[in-house]
Amino acid sequence: MSEFKHLKTVPLATISRIQRPQVNVPVTVSSPATAVLTDFSLQQPLVLEHTTTIDEAEALMKKTHVRLKLVVDARDAFKGVVSLADLLSVKVMQAVKRTGVERSELTVESVMTKKDAMLAVDIASLKAAKIGDLLLTMQSFGDQHVLVVDGVDGSIRGLVSASDIARRLNIPVTINERANSLAQIYQAVRQA
Template identity: 30%
Template sequence: MKKLPLVNLTAVDNILSPNYNENINLSSSAMSVFTDFKYQKAQVIEADTTATQALQLMQKSHVRMKVAISNEEDFLGIISTNEISEQNIIARLSKGIHRDDILVKDLMIPKFQLHAFELNDLVNATVGDIVTTLGNYKLRHCVVLDKYNHHIRGVISSSDIARKLQMNAGNDNEFSFNTIYEEAYIQ
């Protein structure tokens, strides 16, 4: 083994960050806006977690969506800040349910209500194809399925697409696939 030299950091001020100024447009590969769970760990949450805890965890980790799983780590659905909105919580409270009894599984979008892109279809697709396909949906996330291996491979986020297309809204929370479609194609 060899001994490596150590360098003094006195003159270093900056930390490298990923380049988010990629030249992404509607003609770019769909794979350029795909969060691949093969390379980036999925943000998961157990379905028995309280909605309040889930929201706190999302805020702490700066994510707006998590994959809901069972205690056995089986895929059950997705939960986002849309579903954990105060309006949805109040609707449950009005039915006599205590706030601490409202769980992720009560508010999540279950897998039987979700639709997904198949991974092989994305390989030859463009960002514009995604936006056009999902243009009528007010969703902020779309799951990507690896049908061959029978698992969830990743997710496509409307806010990621909006950021990469350099679309500006006061707050990218407002971006759904529908708003991206309107801004990209209707204006």
């Protein structure tokens, strides 16, 4: 520990102000969709190795308050995604029956959504879109999350979650009810 040192501390008795961002731009459904992107070029993605047991994955997700993780193999290659809902669903019992493996030995690979069964949005499309466009797309997927890819370099660029959109808009966002038009999404947003 000799390489570290104690930092100088100051008393808080005279401090009363909390700093805030200089520009507080409110986010609406008409704001750029990139405002709700978790960009992996700026923030580490949350990943699980495909051999992680479902019990370990569930505990990690609950502890970190994350509902979806990317699944990678031992070489860090993207294989799919696993959600907390997957880990708590009938998929687990189906995997037990299909594999003959005890539940405690099941891995996320046995219940994840494989990449070949998924759709994503390209970053170029996202940059030209509004949050309302993104919500409509997520509604058509019927998913709480959508992956964003960089088609130029063939990588997963980021992730958008309905819960992040709800936090930024400061309203509830319901994805499982499929809306047929942007007008229906706007109506749902106004009613919230």
